[in-house]
Amino acid sequence: MEKVSTLTIEEKEFFMKEAIKEAKKAEAMAEVPIGAVVVLDGKIIGRGHNLRETTQNATAHAEMAAIQMACDQLDNFRLEDAQLFVTLEPCPMCSGAILLSRIDEVYFGAYDPKGGTAGSLLNLLEDQRFNHWCYLESRVLEEECSDLLKTFFRNLRQRKKEEKQKAKENNEKD
Numbered sequence: 001m002e003k004v005s006t007l008t009i010e011e012k013e014f015f016m017k018e019a020i021k022e023a024k025k026a027e028a029m030a031e032v033p034i035g036a037v038v039v040l041d042g043k044i045i046g047r048g049h050n051l052r053e054t055t056q057n058a059t060a061h062a063e064m065a066a067i068q069m070a071c072d073q074l075d076n077f078r079l080e081d082a083q084l085f086v087t088l089e090p091c092p093m094c095s096g097a098i099l100l101s102r103i104d105e106v107y108f109g110a111y112d113p114k115g116g117t118a119g120s121l122l123n124l125l126e127d128q129r130f131n132h133w134c135y136l137e138s139r140v141l142e143e144e145c146s147d148l149l150k151t152f153f154r155n156l157r158q159r160k161k162e163e164k165q166k167a168k169e170n171n172e173k174d
């Protein structure tokens, strides 16, 4: 059974922009900028951003936080009829959480060729052998989503280079 999107292009871009706002919150905390929102009936019921470094928790992904908040809001682990927006393709853990919470539609911005399981390495979200599968759409505001990540990693490399340079200069002084 083919699933279809229930949203207009304008709605998709609006909610992805909200996910991007979440990603920027992560960036402001020197976290890899990834953000997510969960939407139900046109309203955001869950938000989250990556907090892996701050929490030193490998599972503190944007989608996990957004799904948790949505389940808390509804007091229900079932998020049927909900949509999830995330700036980067979900990993295996988050894809699992999406299936287990029965989110109906998933929209992501940039592909993650080294970790994504919504089309890159695997496609867990559209695998109809599971008892739940999703409508899946990629490349929603892709450029904006991937630029955030590219800029973040470029700045990180630059900072590391400068630190190395400084350490070298200090050594030379000694």
Ligand SMILES: [Zn+2]
Pocket (backbone or CB within 6 Å): 061, 062, 063, 090, 091, 092, 093, 094, 095
């Ligand atoms: Zn994840």
